[in-house]
Amino acid sequence: MNAHLSTTRIITAGLMVAAALALSGCGAGMLVGAGATAGVAVAQERSVGDAVDDAGIELQISEALLKDSEVLFRKVDVEALEGRVLLTGNVSVADDRVKVARIAWKVEGVKEVLNELQITNRGSIVDYLKDGKITTQLRYLMLRDREISDINFTVETVNGTVYLLGLAQNQAELDKLTNHARNINGVVKVISHVRLKNDPRRK
Numbered sequence: 001m002n003a004h005l006s007t008t009r010i011i012t013a014g015l016m017v018a019a020a021l022a023l024s025g026c027g028a029g030m031l032v033g034a035g036a037t038a039g040v041a042v043a044q045e046r047s048v049g050d051a052v053d054d055a056g057i058e059l060q061i062s063e064a065l066l067k068d069s070e071v072l073f074r075k076v077d078v079e080a081l082e083g084r085v086l087l088t089g090n091v092s093v094a095d096d097r098v099k100v101a102r103i104a105w106k107v108e109g110v111k112e113v114l115n116e117l118q119i120t121n122r123g124s125i126v127d128y129l130k131d132g133k134i135t136t137q138l139r140y141l142m143l144r145d146r147e148i149s150d151i152n153f154t155v156e157t158v159n160g161t162v163y164l165l166g167l168a169q170n171q172a173e174l175d176k177l178t179n180h181a182r183n184i185n186g187v188v189k190v191i192s193h194v195r196l197k198n199d200p201r202r203k
Contacts, residue, residue, distance in 0.1 A: 045152050045167040045197055046082055053109050054080035060107045061085065068103060076100055076117065079154045079165055082202060083111035086165045086193060088156040090123040114165070114193050122159055131157035134186055138162065141180040148177055153194065155181075160188035167202075168194050 044051065057080040066073040076089040085104050091097050097117045104113045134157045142150035153166030162181045168174035174194055181190045195202060 045149075045169075050082050053083065057083070057085060057107055057109050061104050064103045064106070065100065068099070072096060072100060075123065077156055078104070079156065080110075081154065081165050081167070083109055084114060084165070084193070085110055085112065086114045086116065086154070086156070086163060088116050088158050088163050089118070090120050090158065091117050092119070092121060094119055116158075116161075116163055116191065118158055118161075120159065127159060130186060131159065134160070134162060134184055137184050138181050141184075142177065145176060145180070148173055148180075153177065157187075160186055162187055162190045164190065164192045164194050166194045168196050170196065 046054070058078050061078045061080075062073065065076055065078075072091070075091060076087060079086040079088075085107075087100055087104060091100070097115065097119055100117060101113050101115045104110055135155050138155055138157075139150065142148050142153065142155075149169060152168070153164060156163040156165075162184075164177065164181065168177070174192070174196065177194070178190055178192055181187060
């Protein structure tokens, strides 16, 4: 994607997301974040329209989780990319894992639910800090690597497992990203839900 994007396009994108979320009834703080998200979206491989839709999907799933259970809302992280929803976090029982997936599927625009929720009672502050450190280290490596367009990827770490969601320019970029993740101290395994830019399933 052309890196030399006009200010007008960025502002327009921000207004589009803000308007979409305003219709959903979100607060001013959420709208500010939405504008920033849209500014980033114009530099990504996914279209601004898809970014708007994904932001709406994430918001609706989060709202539904909060309405159903404040505990699940706190434990579950939701990321959406071109209608593909990645669920990560810890839940106590298998029924909760199924429930969260069902909630996600009810949201309009969801094409796929990648249910990576772990059934465990782990999730202490220590675990959270360890996972945060892994994510930060990987983000740093991605930023330093000129062959990786870090803006196209989402990174989540839960109990030492790194989950990747995004769009890679080619297999070489994806391989470099995966190798960076695997070589970080404390990483148990890497699960990739990344698709290549030219993947026909994106059509």
